[in-house]
Amino acid sequence: MIQPANPDLVTVNIDGREIAVPKGTNVIEASRKLSIDIPHYCYHEKLSVAGNCRMCLIEMGMPAVDPATKAPIIDEATGKQKINWIPKPVIGCGTNVSPGMHIRTTTPMVKDARESVMEFLLVNHPLDCPICDQAGECKLQEQATGYGRGYSRYIEEKNVKPKRSVLGPHVTLDDERCILCSRCIRFSREIAKDDVLGFTDRGSYSTLTCFPGRELANNYSLNTVDICPVGALTSTDFRFKMRVWFLKQTNSICTESSVGTNTVVWSREGVIYRITPRQNDGVNDTWMTDSGRMLYKQVLAPERLKSAAVRGAAASAEDALRAAAELLRASEAGSIAIVGSGRSSVEEQFLTRKLAEALGGAPVSLVSRVGEGDGLLLSADRNPNLRGALVTGLIQSLPPVTASLAALGAAIDAGKVKTVISIGEDLTAAEAGLSAEQLAKVSLITLGTHASATSAAAAVVLPTLTVFEKSGTFVNQQFRIQKFAKAVPGPEGVGDDLATLSALIAAAKAGASASEADTPAAAASAASCDVHAVWATLAAEVPALGTMTYKTIPDDGLLLDGTPYAALPFAEGEALHYKPACAAETAAAPEGAESRAKAPAAA
C-alpha cells in the first residue's frame, strides 16, 4: 500500500485500484473518483446519510494483522498482506474510508445484492413508466436496466397508496411510486429547515405525507422533486408537459438575486419548459428557489415587448434606432442622462458605460432593488449583477436603497436633464422613484423586455431580450463572474441587446461629431457586437477582466478580486456560500445595514 504524503488523505483500494482520498470520504465518493459507479438511491452528497435503500451494498475488507503482535499477515500465494473480507456486504454511503481499506464492487455477492434490491424495489412499484413524468431521468429505470435481472417473479397484488396528492403549491406526490428513500424528508429538515414531511404507517405500507395541517410550501419545495430518484414527487408546473429526453439543456444563471444560482434551462423548439439547479459547490450546491424556477414564465408573458415603437406607434427596429439617434442628436450637450441596470449583463453594462462616454460623460444612475434575504439562496440584493456595474466601471458607488433615482428626478425638475435613456428599468417603479410627471418632462428612450409605465411614456421603445434569449455574464455577490448562454431565440423583431446598445453608441458618436450618419443599425452589424466581440474590448478596457474571455470562463465561474469594493455597504446578509465582507465590522454602519434589510421587497 502506498502511504499518502498528506496525513489528511487515506489510501484505499477499490476493485484493485488504489486512490488517496480525504479522511471522512465515504466509499461511494471515493469510488466516484475512480469513475467506479456505485448505484444508490437514498444517498445524496448534500444530505445526511440514511443508509436505507441498500442499493450501494459493496464488499469490504481490511488488511489482516496478527491480533497479538499487530504484524501484517502475509498471504503466501500472492506475497501481499492478506485481506479479511467481511462476509456480509456493507453500505457504501455509510462506510467511510480508513487506511488500507479494500472494496470490491464487482463480485457475485455485490451483483446479487444489487439484483435483489432492484427486485424488491420494483415488486410494489406501479411500473407506470409510460405515464410517469420521471421516465427518462428515473434512477429506478436506469438502475433496473444497469443492475436488475430484467424479469419479474412477482405475481401478488401490489400495494395501493394515494395518488396525485397535492403537497403544496408546487409539488404533487404519487405515493405508489415512492421508494421511501427519505431524501425529501431529509432535505426539508436539513436544508430548507421546514420539517413538514414524514412517513406514516410502516413496512411496505409506509407512506410519505405532509404532517397534518401542514403543507410543503417553502420556497425550496421543488428541490424535493429534483432529488426524488423516482417519479413520486413531481413538479405541478412541469408534469405532463414534455418528455425530458426531448428537452435541450442550456446552462444559465438565475437572475432572481445576487446569489447567482447556477441553473439549467430546459427547452424545446424555442419554448422553455422548466429550470432546474445546476450543481456549483461554491454557490448553490445542488439547490435553487422555487421562485427562481418560475422566472421562465416572463418569456411568454402577455406584456412582453415584441416590437420597437416610436411615440406609441409600432415601428421597425431601424426606424426606432433612427428616431433615437435623432433624439440624441437634437439634445443639448449635458442634458442626457442614462439609467443603467443591475439586471443587465456585464457586457451590456460595459456598453452602457461606453454609451455614457460617447455622450460626453452622461451621468449614469442605477436602480437598487433590495428585499429580504432568506439566508440560503435568495439574497437581499435582487439585482443579479450589481457588482458587474462596479467591475465594468459603470458606477463607482452603490445606488441609494430607496428612491434610487431621486437625484435624477431633481435634475429633471430643475430642467437640467431633458433626455433619459433607460436600459432595462421601469423608472416609475417604487425602488426607482421617478413620477409620471417627471417622465412627461423628458424625451425618453427606453430599452426593456416588458411593457411598463416607462415604455408607455417613452418616445422610443427598443425591445430587448430576457436572460434566456442571450448570452453573457453576471458577477454575483461573491464577485464570481458566471456566464449564461442563450437557451431559446428571442421573439421575432427583437434585436440582439448588444447590437442595440452598439447602435446607440454609434448614434451618440455620430451626434457628437455632428455629422449625418447612416442608419445607426448598419454601423453596428450583429457580427461585430456579439458577446465574444464585446469581450475583446471589454478585456482590453476592464483590468479586472483582462485575463479572460467569455469562452475561458469555466462553467462554475471565476472569482474576481472583490477587495477594491470591500468598503461598500452591500445589502446582502449571510447565505449558503456567502459571508458579508464586512460582517466582522458591521458595527461601523449598523443602522445602514439594518434599514436596507428592512426595505420593501423588490418585485
Place this chain on the structure above:
Amino acid sequence: MPEERRLIFKHIDEVGYTSDIDCYLRHGGYETLRKAVAQSPEDLREEVKKSGLRGRGGAGFPCGVKWSLVDRKSGKPIYLIVNADESEPGTFKDRYIIHQDPHQLIEGIMISCFANGVKQAYIYIRGEFPHGAKILERAIAEARAKNFVGPNILGTDYSCEIFVHRGAGAYICGEETGLIESLEGKRANPRIKPPYFPAVLGLYQCPTIVNNVETMCQVRHVIDMGGEAFSKTGTPGNTGTRIFCVSGHVKRPGYYEFECGKITMGELLYDVCGGPLEGRQFKGVIPGGSSAKVLRFGERFKGKRKQGADMVEFDWGVEDVPMDFDSLAAIGSMGGSGGVIVMDDSVSMVEALANINAFYSHESCGQCTPCREGSLWMKRISSRMVHGQARAEDAALLKSVADQIPGRTICAFGEGCSWPTQSFLIKFKDEFESYYQSKESRPAEALQLV
C-alpha cells in the same frame, strides 16, 4: 430429570408473594444494592465481567463486554435503558418479572446504574403492557420513598432516577437503536451502525447501555453471589440460569428456569413439559422465539463445538441439544429470547409459516428495502398458498426471496424475518413443495390471516 433452579423466578407465582416493596424487603430485597453502593463502580463492573453473564434479550452478547464498550471519556452523561419491549412471539418471561417482582428489576437497574455512573435510567415498556407500566410506576415510587431510587440513595452521594416510558406497540422498538429513536420521540427506525453504536452515540447522542429486563435481574444475582460464584452456575460460556417460555403442543406449557446448558431440549419437552399431547408426536420446535430457526424432530446435528477451551464433537438429535446459547448456535439456530414454540404433527408448517410471515411483514419498520419488501412478499406468497392458490414453484420462490434479505439491512430484523422462512423451507421442504398438490383437499376455508 434436572431440577429447576429458580433464581430470577424464585418468587413468581409464589402464594403470598406480592409486588409491593414491603414483601420484597421481607425477602431480603435491596440488600444487594446496599452491598453494591459500598463497592467501587469499577469493581462491580469487574464482577459482571467475571460472571460471564450474557444478555437475555436474544443475542446473548456478554453483558460485561457491553458495559466495557461504553464511552466514559466523552464527558456526556451515560444513560441506561431497560428493554422491556418483550415482543418476540413465544416469549413471556419479562412480563412475569414486571408484574410479580418489579423490585427485583429495580434493584438490578440501580446496581447497574451505580456500576456505570448512570444518573438517569429508562424502562422502555411495550405499549401492550399497560398494567405492567402501572406496576413499575408504583414500584419506583415505593423505592424512591425508601431512598433506593432518586437523590442520594442509601445516604450516599449517588443519585439516579428511573423513568418508565411506554411504547406505542411496535416489535421494532425492541431493537435497541429503534428503541432509542422511539424514546427520543421519533419513528422507531433503527440507526445505522456505524456510527450510531449506543455505547458511544446512543440516546440523545450520548453513551447508552441497553439491557434486557432479565439481564438486569441477573446482574442483581451476580453482585449478590459474586462474579466468580455466578460464573460457576450454568456451563462455561453460558453462565447463570435461563428462563424458558414453552408454548404450543406440550402437556404442560409455561415458564421454567434452569441453569444454562444443564438441560436438553428433550428433557425440557418430555420430562418438564410432559411430552406431546395424547396421540400426537412432536414435529418441530422453535427454540428461541419465532425468529430463531426451526428444528425438525428426527434431524441429526453433527459438528464440533467449543467446550471450555477444547473443541469436542457432537452428534445430536433435537432432543439431545443442551439449551444454551452456544449449543443452539452450533446447530444453526439460537437461544434467542428463550421462547420455545412446540409444534406437533397436527400442524401444517405452511400455515405456521404463513402466520409468522404475517407477523413480520406487519412489524417491519419499512426503512430498508430488502426487509420492507421481502417480508411483505413472503407473507403474500405464504398467505396465498394457504388460501388455496399454491403453485408448484412457490416453495423455491419463498426460499429465494428469504435468501435475499439477511445480512443486507440496517438491523437484525432482516435476519429475524427471513430465518423462519429459510429454515421452514429447508427443514420441511417436502411439505412446502407438495403443498400445491394438497390444496384441493384443503377447501379455501382456512382462517383469513392478518
